[in-house]
Amino acid sequence: MTATGETRNFRTLFISDVHLGSKAARTELLLDFLKYHEAETVFLVGDIVDGWRLKRSWFWPQGCNDVVQKLLRKARKGTRIVYIPGNHDEFLRDFPGTHFGGIEVADRAIYEMADGKKYLILHGDEFDVVVRNARLLAYLGDWAYDAAIAINVVLAAIRRRLGMPYWSFSAWAKLQVKHAVNFIGEFQKVVADEARRNKVDGVICGHIHHAVMTDIEGIHYVNTGDWVESCTAIAEHHDGTLELITWRDVKATAELHALPAPTAAKAKNMQAA
Numbered sequence: 001m002t003a004t005g006e007t008r009n010f011r012t013l014f015i016s017d018v019h020l021g022s023k024a025a026r027t028e029l030l031l032d033f034l035k036y037h038e039a040e041t042v043f044l045v046g047d048i049v050d051g052w053r054l055k056r057s058w059f060w061p062q063g064c065n066d067v068v069q070k071l072l073r074k075a076r077k078g079t080r081i082v083y084i085p086g087n088h089d090e091f092l093r094d095f096p097g098t099h100f101g102g103i104e105v106a107d108r109a110i111y112e113m114a115d116g117k118k119y120l121i122l123h124g125d126e127f128d129v130v131v132r133n134a135r136l137l138a139y140l141g142d143w144a145y146d147a148a149i150a151i152n153v154v155l156a157a158i159r160r161r162l163g164m165p166y167w168s169f170s171a172w173a174k175l176q177v178k179h180a181v182n183f184i185g186e187f188q189k190v191v192a193d194e195a196r197r198n199k200v201d202g203v204i205c206g207h208i209h210h211a212v213m214t215d216i217e218g219i220h221y222v223n224t225g226d227w228v229e230s231c232t233a234i235a236e237h238h239d240g241t242l243e244l245i246t247w248r249d250v251k252a253t254a255e256l257h258a259l260p261a262p263t264a265a266k267a268k269n270m271q272a273a
Ligand SMILES: [Mn+2]
Pocket: 046, 047, 086, 087, 088, 123, 125, 206, 207, 208
């Protein structure tokens, strides 16, 4: 957004970890972001709806409806929207290949950017088991790595059928503050490895609520971040360049410096309403 509040047009937008249905979801900021950002394709990279939170207690304020409506309206107007479920909205994993309201559901995707570079798009929770048992798996080798991922997928499906909650990486990492940085590094490494196995140039994922664009041994690792704290998204320009947008900071800067005082005051009143 510029000081005058112009809409920016992109080829693709990538958003994840909105956690609609959790009190932490920053729906007003996301709505605002969606208002000022258009794209030909929008990838929802998982954990958009927090199904587990909703199962425990129903929390669905108007803001959640507004976000869903905004996305459906974009789809109606011709934006291609692809929803890649995460662990918090894994109920959608039972419906790969289906459409609802013009939104496609897919387990993962391989997507070609405007510059021809190919990216693997996935949420990333299937690698939790590898990150948690990194040392053991490194010791046991490749077969154990593949087996661990396969077992994790099966266990998650069984837990889902039994109505048991998914084990949460971010909650777990928060408890292990001292090692959290190592876990993020390990997660990034295994996801980059998966991209390499798929013979693509990069990977775009979410899950760990840590937005970044970096090179990991020749693989472009991109994480979309989240809309519970940092309010970040990844945007692909029409030439294939990727940009990490931290909307929370853009908004804060715009409100502090760019907007004339009456407009800023009006914006505040509107938010309060
Ligand atoms: Mn997740």
